[in-house]
Amino acid sequence: MSDRxxxxxxxxxxxxxxxPVGTSLPFRRSERPVVRAVDxxxxxIHRGETLGLVGESGCGKSTxxxxxxxxxxxxxxxxxxxxxxxxxxSQKDLRRFRRRAGMVFQDPYASLDPRIAxxxxxxxxxxxxxxxxxxxxxxxRIAELLERVGLHPRVIDRYPHEFSxxxxxxxxxxxxxxxxxxxxxxxxxxxxxxxxxxxxxxNLLGDLQDELGLAFLFIAHDLAAVxxxxxxxxxxxxxxxxxxxxxxxxxxxxxxxxxxALLSAIPVPDPVRERTRERVRLExxxxxxxxxxxxxxxxxxxxxxxxxxxxxxxxLQRVGDDHVAACLLxxxxxxxxxxxxxxxxxxxxxxxxx
Amino acid sequence: MSAAPxxxxxxxxxxxxxxxxxxxxxxxxxxxxxxxHVVRxxxxxLHRGETLAIVGESxxxKSVSTLALTKLLPIPPGRIDGSARLTGExxxxxxxxxxxxxxxxxxxxxxxxxxxxxxxxxxxxxxPVHTIGRQLTEGMRHHLSLSERDARDRxxxxxxxxxxxxxxxxxxxxxxxxxxxxxxRVVIAIGLSCDPEVLIADEATTALDVTTQAxxxxxxxxxxxxxxxxxxxxxxxxxxxAGIADRIAVMYAGEVVEEADADTLFADPxxxxxxxxxxxxxxxxxxxxxxxxxxxxxxxxxxxxxxxxAFHPRCGLRLDPRCETERPPLREVGPGHRVRSFYEVxxxxxxxxxxxARVTGGEGEA
Numbered sequence: 001m002s003d004r005x006x007x008x009x010x011x012x013x014x015x016x017x018x019x020p021v022g023t024s025l026p027f028r029r030s031e032r033p034v035v036r037a038v039d040x041x042x043x044x045i046h047r048g049e050t051l052g053l054v055g056e057s058g059c060g061k062s063t064x065x066x067x068x069x070x071x072x073x074x075x076x077x078x079x080x081x082x083x084x085x086x087x088x089x090s091q092k093d094l095r096r097f098r099r100r101a102g103m104v105f106q107d108p109y110a111s112l113d114p115r116i117a118x119x120x121x122x123x124x125x126x127x128x129x130x131x132x133x134x135x136x137x138x139x140x141r142i143a144e145l146l147e148r149v150g151l152h153p154r155v156i157d158r159y160p161h162e163f164s165x166x167x168x169x170x171x172x173x174x175x176x177x178x179x180x181x182x183x184x185x186x187x188x189x190x191x192x193x194x195x196x197x198x199x200x201x202x203n204l205l206g207d208l209q210d211e212l213g214l215a216f217l218f219i220a221h222d223l224a225a226v227x228x229x230x231x232x233x234x235x236x237x238x239x240x241x242x243x244x245x246x247x248x249x250x251x252x253x254x255x256x257x258x259x260x261a262l263l264s265a266i267p268v269p270d271p272v273r274e275r276t277r278e279r280v281r282l283e284x285x286x287x288x289x290x291x292x293x294x295x296x297x298x299x300x301x302x303x304x305x306x307x308x309x310x311x312x313x314x315x316l317q318r319v320g321d322d323h324v325a326a327c328l329l330x331x332x333x334x335x336x337x338x339x340x341x342x343x344x345x346x347x348x349x350x351x352x353x354x
Numbered sequence: 355m356s357a358a359p360x361x362x363x364x365x366x367x368x369x370x371x372x373x374x375x376x377x378x379x380x381x382x383x384x385x386x387x388x389x390x391h392v393v394r395x396x397x398x399x400l401h402r403g404e405t406l407a408i409v410g411e412s413x414x415x416k417s418v419s420t421l422a423l424t425k426l427l428p429i430p431p432g433r434i435d436g437s438a439r440l441t442g443e444x445x446x447x448x449x450x451x452x453x454x455x456x457x458x459x460x461x462x463x464x465x466x467x468x469x470x471x472x473x474x475x476x477x478x479x480x481x482p483v484h485t486i487g488r489q490l491t492e493g494m495r496h497h498l499s500l501s502e503r504d505a506r507d508r509x510x511x512x513x514x515x516x517x518x519x520x521x522x523x524x525x526x527x528x529x530x531x532x533x534x535x536x537x538x539r540v541v542i543a544i545g546l547s548c549d550p551e552v553l554i555a556d557e558a559t560t561a562l563d564v565t566t567q568a569x570x571x572x573x574x575x576x577x578x579x580x581x582x583x584x585x586x587x588x589x590x591x592x593x594x595x596a597g598i599a600d601r602i603a604v605m606y607a608g609e610v611v612e613e614a615d616a617d618t619l620f621a622d623p624x625x626x627x628x629x630x631x632x633x634x635x636x637x638x639x640x641x642x643x644x645x646x647x648x649x650x651x652x653x654x655x656x657x658x659x660x661x662x663x664a665f666h667p668r669c670g671l672r673l674d675p676r677c678e679t680e681r682p683p684l685r686e687v688g689p690g691h692r693v694r695s696f697y698e699v700x701x702x703x704x705x706x707x708x709x710x711a712r713v714t715g716g717e718g719e720a
Contacts, residue, residue: 056563057534164652194411195590199634199648206645221564224593228636228646251638265568267593269635270712271616274597279572282565285533 006047009183009215010068010101015041015077017060017067021290035289037063039239041077042316047182050209050216052230052247054223054262058286059236061219065185068217069101070094081183099129102176106188108168112160118171119156122146125178145174150204166197173204183215190225198225205229223266227251232322235259238297239289241316245323255325258298294337296328308332310339372441373551373584374400374423379436381415381422383656390656393419394608396436397684400552403578405585407595407616410605411653416588419605420554423453424465440468442551467497470550470583474557476537480529486540487525490547497548512543516573535566539573546577553578556588571598592635596620601690604628607654607664610684614691621713624687624698626669626705633705637712647705663695670705673697 017038037060045051055061066072068079070086079086081097089097105111112121119142125131132138143153149170160168169189176184186205190198206229208214220226226233227247234244235256243256254260261280268274282301287293293300299309306328314334316324328334381393393415400406410416421427422434434454441450445468453464473479481489490512491505500508506525513521516539529537538558545553555574559567575598578585589595595602596616603613604627612625623629633647651668654660660667662678669677674696676682684694699706 056565166652194653195592196411196631196634196649197652199636199646200650202636203645203648223564224636224638227638261565263638265564266638267564267567267571267591267597268638269592269596269620269632271596271599271620272713279568281568285535285566 006049008044009047009049009082010043010045010217011078011080012041012043012064012068013078013080015064015067015079016075017063017072018075033290036239036292037289038067038074039289039292041236041239041241043234043241043244045183045215045217048209048213048215049232050218050230052226052233053217053219053236054221054226054233055236056221056262056286058289060239060289061236062187064236065103065187065217065219069098069103069185071103095129099179100181101183101185102179102181103185103187104169104172104176104189107192108165108172109160109192111172112168114160117157117159118163119146121160121171122175122178125175129179131179141178145178146171148177148208149174150200164197165193166200169193169201170204173201173208177208177212180212181214183217185217185219187219188221189218191220191222202229223251223263235262238286238292240297240326242298242327243323243325244316245320245325249320249323253320255319255323255330256298256327257302257304257329259325261303294339296326296334304329311337313337371402372399373402374438374440376400376423376438377436379419379422379438380434381418381427382433384431384433385657387657391659392608392656393422396610398603398610398613400584400586402551402584403582405575405578405587405598405600407587407589407599407602408605409589409592409595409602411590413607413653413656414605415608415656416605417556420471420556420586420588423554424469425454425458425461426465426471440464440551442468463497466493466550467548468551470545470548470553472538472542472545472553472555472558475561476529476534476541477561479541480537482529485526485528486532490525490540490544493544493547508547509543512547513540515546515577516540516543517569518543535562535569538562538566538570542570542574542577546581546583549581550583552584552586554586554588557590558587559594560589560591567594574598592632604631607659608656609664609694610692611665611694612692613684614688618688618691620709622691623709624691624693625665625695626671626699627665629699629703629705629709630670632712633708635712647708671697671699671703673700 015038018034018036020032020034041064053061063072067074074087081101086097122142122145123138126138126141132141142156146153146156151167151170190201193201202225209216218226218230230247232244233247233250234241237258243259254263261282264280280303284301287300295310295312296314299305308328312328312332312334314326314328316326317330317333319325319330376396376398379393379396383390383392396419398406408416423438425434436454438453439450440453445451487506487509490509494500494505494508509525510521518524518536518539532540559570562570571594574585587598599616601615602619603610606627612623612628623632630649634649636646649668654664662680663682666672666677676696682694682696684692687693687698
């Protein structure tokens, strides 16, 4: 299954990305309120591996992807790429890093400049990193990249509006490949595409990985797509990774109650199975990342919540081969915290009941 | 334009009373590049309590065809032909009413009252400067002539029905004070407010997260059971459809290419487009790392439709010489199962493999 694991390429340790919002209240010694978009995440991606990252909107998965490339500044924590600390890199080192790690964005309509021909959009990457010798070689390389992603080289001088969504996404991928990276963050690369086109782009990504030995962080809300491409899959909820496992293993036997609910909510294109399978129903909405529940952050919606959940902040613990989950049902492993009523987290001195 | 009587077989979930029958629906728009034929000859019947899913990719005409039913399109440049007969108690003296033959003025009495809509994005389908109470009572006051007090009472009931906690207090809140899922519940409450015979849900859960989506599809299902309305569910997501639809119509380039009850469509698709679409879906926990079957090429634009079968340039089979020259008719290949093709995908076609594997795999697990 996960036989592709080489050396670690990207290591994320206790990463936090907090965004300040609003202003601090006068006469109160409270800190300025923050949105905890990413709130203590650790991950490892090996060479040539695809790690899937799933979660619902607002869980911080895109922010995590951006922070891994230092496209947003982490508040704290470490991102190591090939042993080097990305968070401590100088501008010069960072530039070298960007040759090796890139990004493909979700919306192929927004990620290409409508006034720049697609060949130029790809060529820009070559120029910035000084990756060509002369105009002739540059055009040749662009044509090669276009061909690589399944586009005809003669489209080199066309503008984005002349392309369909799927073709634009191919251009976006060609642009990311221009610098011959080792690692790409794919942020919802197929979400904006039509169903019949999604499979084309998925196949392209799989082929590129096989041929070029790329490592991917594949971010998506579509678990079926993630499973298809990813060796391992991580599930995120409210700024935390709550479970990481071999993709097939996760699909068969999710261990965290949130993963179970997420999996059971995904509609399956088979009416017979849809009618018979049981759903784990989640009540209510995801709490705001400005006001995170104490202890386990899923406890306000968890169908299996018990008394330890509000006083221990669970850590990821081993629950099987190549399988970790942050849930106290598997053992009370984590950091003790002062329980607080979720709705008014500021309320001081509330004692534990029971 | 097929004139075959359609969908006349009652399906589970429906009680056999027809509430809407659409015939020869054609929608086109005048554009700089010529007339764009967006819907080309659509026929369907809808029964009480039934859910018809219209599935298709962007540009297939699935949304336009339902917007056309109550002329929610700019005319001109749009043009709508055909008929959409709404039948129900006291409508047109039992004869029913052809919505498309009504004047704009008369039609306003039907929009929202007999045909309700729930649109995709609750952010844009709610007015941000009015309270949800006002938006919820507007239709009831207009169509049902309720007093303000009665309309508010009913609005609270509706909000409770769609599962909004503290309904009475939330009536005077504005849309931004609700989460995405809650907003979509409000939009559904508005769609239901006048007790329509037909509810059209146009990508009603597409903007929502999967766990919220599951809540909303379940909600619409239980409301439908309770109120007996017919639902047209428009989506591109075949997974959603599998869970909720009684009958499914697959649209491509403005026409229905295949129509069947849900089980038949997933287990035994016959049109090459349907087979290709189903074969291309990745399934959770299966076939990782393998190539997905994919349909080459792109759907045609509405101003440059190919001659013959609209799907033929992308079709890997093209088993009939007429495919490139003649538009195939919608043929009945089984009870309530119609296919717009000169031939059916053979049993030994490799694309059938993943389709079959999925369905039998499902039975094995259940």
